[in-house]
Amino acid sequence: MPRTISTASATAVARRPRARLALALLLLALAALALPPGRPYGASPEGDALLREVDRVLQPDAYEMYRKLINIEPDGSRKEFVLYSLKKGKDKVIALFLSPASDKGRVTLRLGDNMWLYIPNVGKPIRITSLQSVTGGVFNNADILRLDFAVEYEAERLEDAGKQHLLLLKAKTGAVAYDRLKMWVDRQRKVPTRIEAYAASGLLIKTLYYKEPKDLGDGVVRPSVVETDSPLYKGYKSVMIWAKVKPRPLADELFTLDAMGRIDVLR
Numbered sequence: 001m002p003r004t005i006s007t008a009s010a011t012a013v014a015r016r017p018r019a020r021l022a023l024a025l026l027l028l029a030l031a032a033l034a035l036p037p038g039r040p041y042g043a044s045p046e047g048d049a050l051l052r053e054v055d056r057v058l059q060p061d062a063y064e065m066y067r068k069l070i071n072i073e074p075d076g077s078r079k080e081f082v083l084y085s086l087k088k089g090k091d092k093v094i095a096l097f098l099s100p101a102s103d104k105g106r107v108t109l110r111l112g113d114n115m116w117l118y119i120p121n122v123g124k125p126i127r128i129t130s131l132q133s134v135t136g137g138v139f140n141n142a143d144i145l146r147l148d149f150a151v152e153y154e155a156e157r158l159e160d161a162g163k164q165h166l167l168l169l170k171a172k173t174g175a176v177a178y179d180r181l182k183m184w185v186d187r188q189r190k191v192p193t194r195i196e197a198y199a200a201s202g203l204l205i206k207t208l209y210y211k212e213p214k215d216l217g218d219g220v221v222r223p224s225v226v227e228t229d230s231p232l233y234k235g236y237k238s239v240m241i242w243a244k245v246k247p248r249p250l251a252d253e254l255f256t257l258d259a260m261g262r263i264d265v266l267r
Contacts, residue, residue: 043154043155043156044155044156044157044158045155046155046158047155047156047157047158047167047168047169048150048154048155050155050158050165050167050185050190051149051150051153051154051155051167051169051183052148052150053190054149054183054185054190054191054192055148055149055150057189057190057191057220057222058191058192058222058223059087059148059245060218060220060245060247061088061089061247062087062088062089062247062248062249062250063086063087063218063245063246063247063248064084064085064086064245064246064248064266065084065085065086065087065216065242065243065244065245065246066082066083066084066085066242066243066244067082067083067085067240067241067242067243068080068081068082068083068240068241068243069081069082069083069135069137069139069144069238069239069240069241070238070239070240070241071135071136071137071138071236071237071238072236072237072238072239073235073236074234074235074236079100079135079136079137080099080100081097081099081100081103081135082097082098082099083095083096083097083098083144084096084098084263084267086248086250086254086255086263086266088250088252088254088255090147090148090151091110091111091112091147091151092110092111092252092255093109093110093145093146093147093255094107094108094109094110094254094255094260094263095107095108095144095145096263096264096267105119105120105264106118106119106120106134107125107260107261107263108128108134108141108144108145109125109145109255109256109257109260110141110145110147111255112147113130113173113175113176114127115127115128115129115130115141115145116128116257116260117134118257118260118261120261124257125257125260128141129141130142130175130176130177131177135238137236137238138206138228138229138230138233138236138237138238139228139238139240140177142176142177142178143177143208143228143240144240149169149181149183152171152172152173152176153169153170153171153172153176153181154169154170154172155167155168155169155170156168156169156170161184163186163187164184164185164186164187164193165184165185165187166182166183166184166185167181167182167183167184167185168180168181168182169181169182169183177197178197178198178199178205179198179199179200180197180198180200181195181196181197181198182195182196182198183195189213189221189222191210191213191222191223192208192210192223193209193210194207194208194209194210195207195208195210204231205230205232206228206229206230206232207228207229207230208226208227208228209226209227209228210223210225210226211223211224211225211226211227212224212225216242216243216244216245217244217245217246218245218246218247220245222242222245223242224241224242225239225240225241225242226239226240226242227239227240228240254266
């Protein structure tokens with residue numbers, strides 16, 4: 001049987017640096033033994049299943065879509081963009097700018113963690129990052145070219161929040177735009193109502209509000225408006241309005257650097 005250590009002895013041991021380290025490692029090992037077999041610390045299979053259901057409702061596996069993005073400045077001035085977007089599977093998204101005239105013909109492409117911007121008459125596509133914004137608003141490129149949440153995040157915890165679920169999500173890699181998300185999910189519709197996005201430091205980067213659920217043409221009721229604001233950009237707000245969503249089979253060849261200048265023919 002293990003030897004019993006008195007409180008006084010334990011205190012004396014804890015004063016010595018090496019002993020404190022050994023004691024900490026022992027406590028971690030004991031905590032690990034208390035976890036359910038085959039279940040890593042912080043994992044929530046139930047939360048992951050709900051997150052996949054959220055993805056299924058928000059986006060078909062392959063589709064075309066029209067969106068309007070509106071950036072609103074503190075003085076009330078607005079700039080609007082209209083985008084035609086295509087998505088296939090878990091990691092392919094491409095978007096064509098239809099307006100304003102100054103941006104017409106620009107194309108953004110996302111393949112997994114990699115993103116590019118194509119500008120007509122400039123030459124080859126240029127690399128962009130997830131935290132940049134090709135529209136200059138509070139939405140960054142990761143928001144505009146969003147993959148399924150379950151591709152980038154795993155659930156650490158699923159909590160009861162009354163009429164909603166609360167999902168606490170952690171990025172799977174350091175390449176993801178936000179290190180952690182808090183996602184409130186409508187219990188009945190299985191769609192987000194609010195998402196708070198955090199940096200690894202714990203800093204709140206932005207909050208996204210999912211509003212006005214409706215059928216956008218494919219028979220599924222989902223939020224048609226996403227608004228976002230940020231404590232880092234006080235007084236600024238961006239709004240994304242989904243106009244039409246239509247499931248459509250798409251070839252992989254459409255999601256390539258060579259095809260970026262020809263996406264307009266698909267409309």
